[in-house]
Amino acid sequence: xxxxxxxxxxxxxxxxxxxxxxxxxxxxxxxxxxxxxxxxxxxxxxxxxxxxxxxxxxxxxxxxxx
Amino acid sequence: xxxxxxxxxxxxxxxxxxxxxxxxxxxxxxxxxxxxxxxxxxxxxxxxxxxxxxxxxxxxxxxxxxxxxxxxxxxxxxxxxxxxxxxxxxxxxxxxxxxxxxxxxxxxxxxxxxxxxxxxxxxxxxxxxxxxxxxxxxxxxxxxxxxxxxxxxxxxxxxxxxxxxxxxxxxxxxxxxxxxxxxxxxxxxxxxxxxxxxxxxxxxxxxxxxxx
Numbered sequence: 122x123x124x125x126x127x128x129x130x131x132x133x134x135x136x137x138x139x140x141x142x143x144x145x146x147x148x149x150x151x152x153x154x155x156x157x158x159x160x161x162x163x164x165x166x167x168x169x170x171x172x173x174x175x176x177x178x179x180x181x182x183x184x185x186x187x
Numbered sequence: 188x189x190x191x192x193x194x195x196x197x198x199x200x201x202x203x204x205x206x207x208x209x210x211x212x213x214x215x216x217x218x219x220x221x222x223x224x225x226x227x228x229x230x231x232x233x234x235x236x237x238x239x240x241x242x243x244x245x246x247x248x249x250x251x252x253x254x255x256x257x258x259x260x261x262x263x264x265x266x267x268x269x270x271x272x273x274x275x276x277x278x279x280x281x282x283x284x285x286x287x288x289x290x291x292x293x294x295x296x297x298x299x300x301x302x303x304x305x306x307x308x309x310x311x312x313x314x315x316x317x318x319x320x321x322x323x324x325x326x327x328x329x330x331x332x333x334x335x336x337x338x339x340x341x342x343x344x345x346x347x348x349x350x351x352x353x354x355x356x357x358x359x360x361x362x363x364x365x366x367x368x369x370x371x372x373x374x375x376x377x378x379x380x381x382x383x384x385x386x387x388x389x390x391x392x393x394x395x396x397x398x399x
Contacts, residue, residue: 152313154320159354163325181320181353183313183337184366186373187224 122174133172140167142178154181192281199236207394208236214393217241217303219291219319221267223373224336225309226257226274227382228389233275235390239283240275241303242268245290255375291315296322300331305389308335309382313366320357331356334388338362339381340371348377350384352399360384 123130126146133142139162143150155162156179162170172178190198200208214237218225221244229240248262248270262270268286275284287299291310296319300306306327308319316335323333338361339348347362361381365371388399 152317154317156354161320161324161354161357164321165325181359183316184364184368185311185313186340186367186378187220187222187309187311187336
């Protein structure tokens with residue numbers, strides 16, 4: 122099925138949780154925030170959050186410095 | 188003789204207009220981390236007359252901080268909370284300044300941010316930035332707003348730094364690319380540009396402007 126990640130169309134398998142996607146795409150879990158269809162999903166919900174066709178994901182990857 | 192509370196407030200009203208100043212004076216902002224970003228944001232908000240600031244950092248001022256943070260040589264070794272309270276007190280002694288000299292964690296964050304309407308994320312480490320964002324959306328009231336920063340290292344163009352509205356409660360300032368990981372060092376001008384983005388977004392929220 123097709124979803125959008127940071128503005129790009131991507132094909133992913135059915136029945137994929139957000140946790141599985143983060144791991145498959147190689148994001149560093151501890152440095153990201155993920156927005157699904159306009160809502161930031163807390164990390165405690167990544168396992169139980171399953172993706173659907175046409176979902177729009179935005180992954181914010183923080184970099185250090187302040 | 189320092190100016191009176193009334194003199195300071197009336198002067199700010201003349202500068203900023205009374206309608207704006209009333210909103211800023213009613214503002215309650217927490218600053219999480221008092222390094223190059225946080226100390227600069229706090230000073231800008233204090234100069235603007237934001238009424239209540241909650242300053243949080245566990246660390247002490249080190250000589251290596253003076254390249255970009257608002258501290259002075261005489262502050263070396265002091266807690267950043269105490270040094271910054273003194274600096275702000277010399278700019279406007281009539282603001283309500285609260286300090287907590289603790290390390291912010293996923294466990295204590297909720298209790299630390301009960302009073303403030305706006306939280307300014309001003310940490311150094313990417314992992315801490317993400318942690319605070321996670322706690323904010325998991326545990327904090329949906330009335331609150333988060334202004335965070337990512338990407339301000341080096342001396343790349345100032346124009347790469349911007350404020351982005353991620354969603355209705357979350358603004359992100361920075362170039363989102365140039366971090367400590369990419370080898371850039373943190374320097375006063377560019378960290379200051381990013382801090383000014385954060386401070387200006389906070390002012391905008393306080394006066395009722397929701398766009399980045």
